[in-house]
Amino acid sequence: MFPLRRFRVEDDSMRPALEPGDYVLVNRWAYKFRSPAKGDLVVVRDPETPQRFLVKRVSAVPDAMQVRVAGDNADRSRDSRAFGPIPTREIVGKVWIRLR
Amino acid sequence: MSLLYLLARWLDRISPAPIAYAHCDIPCGIYDPHHAQLAAHTVVRMVDLINQLEKPGASSTPEQRQEYTNKLTRYIATKEQHSEIAKNEVRILWGDYFKPEHVKTFPELHELVWKALKSGSKARQEINLQAAEDLLKATNDIASIFWKTKGFETITAKAPYPTERLTVYPKFK
Numbered sequence: 001m002f003p004l005r006r007f008r009v010e011d012d013s014m015r016p017a018l019e020p021g022d023y024v025l026v027n028r029w030a031y032k033f034r035s036p037a038k039g040d041l042v043v044v045r046d047p048e049t050p051q052r053f054l055v056k057r058v059s060a061v062p063d064a065m066q067v068r069v070a071g072d073n074a075d076r077s078r079d080s081r082a083f084g085p086i087p088t089r090e091i092v093g094k095v096w097i098r099l100r
Numbered sequence: 101m102s103l104l105y106l107l108a109r110w111l112d113r114i115s116p117a118p119i120a121y122a123h124c125d126i127p128c129g130i131y132d133p134h135h136a137q138l139a140a141h142t143v144v145r146m147v148d149l150i151n152q153l154e155k156p157g158a159s160s161t162p163e164q165r166q167e168y169t170n171k172l173t174r175y176i177a178t179k180e181q182h183s184e185i186a187k188n189e190v191r192i193l194w195g196d197y198f199k200p201e202h203v204k205t206f207p208e209l210h211e212l213v214w215k216a217l218k219s220g221s222k223a224r225q226e227i228n229l230q231a232a233e234d235l236l237k238a239t240n241d242i243a244s245i246f247w248k249t250k251g252f253e254t255i256t257a258k259a260p261y262p263t264e265r266l267t268v269y270p271k272f273k
Contacts, residue, residue: 006108007120014122023108023117043120055120071122074199078123099105 003029005093007043009055013071013078017041018055023099030094036067041095044069047083053092054079067091131197133243136189136216137267139182140236143223144263146179147232183224186235190216190242197246206245212238233265240268 009022018024018041026043036042040058056069056079066085071077080086108117153172156165194213203209216238222231240256247254247270259267 006111006117008108008112008117009122010119011122018122020122023105024120026120046121046123053118053120054123056122073122097104099102099108 001028003027003093004096007053007055013073013076014041014055014057015073017057017072018098019100021100024055024095025097025099026093027096028093030096031088031091035064036061036088036091036094042067042069043092043095044086045090045092047086047090055095064088131193131246133189133193133239133246136186136193136239137236137243139186139189140220140232140239141259141261141263141265141267142182143179143186143220144229144232144236144265145261146175146182147223147227147229148263150175150179150227151229180224183220183235186239187217187220190220190239193242193246198249202245202249206248209242209245212241212245216242236265236267240266243268 005026005028007024007026009018009024010020012020024041024043036058038058038061041055042058043053043055046052046054054069056071056077058067059070059080060068062068062085066087068080068085070079070081111117150172153168153175156168160168190213194209198209216235219231219234219238222228223235244254247268250270252270252272254268255271256266256268258264
């Protein structure tokens, strides 16, 4: 499996770090040897709509099995405050670089 | 615009990149305490109407009793619905709009939301004018805080409805 996957960003809950229209390259191997850390930008499967992806920032790591994610633009974000923590197996990868 | 960005965009023609949503709640940021206030007014009005309704006496006809029952049932049904609407609107403001920094500035919010929900339940369960008034007062107090967090002053004026109770309105510039 190739480690890098690209995604296009939509919606504005991650402004100003990520703007709609940006591309992100995601490292799918980032968490093979280390655990997600608070502050990491990650792409996860949407727990409410599994066929789509969300890009959010890790806001807390309650244990090794799950993380909480939040949008930087808290006023406008739907995230773990609404749907709770996300199992780490639902993390696609860590954002490696942003292309704008 | 970087070269890599142009490359990514070019790659989209071959195979489109999946979308990662920086997803927001829909509709983003559209909140107004007026719904809660309006529903509370309706509850007050229904209690007033129920109290004004003439009870059928011992000599009343079946038709009069039927009419009484019909009116009473409709008032009660509306009171049920609108106390629930008021409670739900308060829950939306509490759960989705108000943020920790608002609560820090207005610590009384906890108590006010609590009061609104409790008096809302009481107004729903009973024919209790005081509970309905308490519900309206709590939604007014929440509205006054809501508009302050939006940077607007408020005025308190008699509502232009049959209830004529004092109501908090924003003073838009």
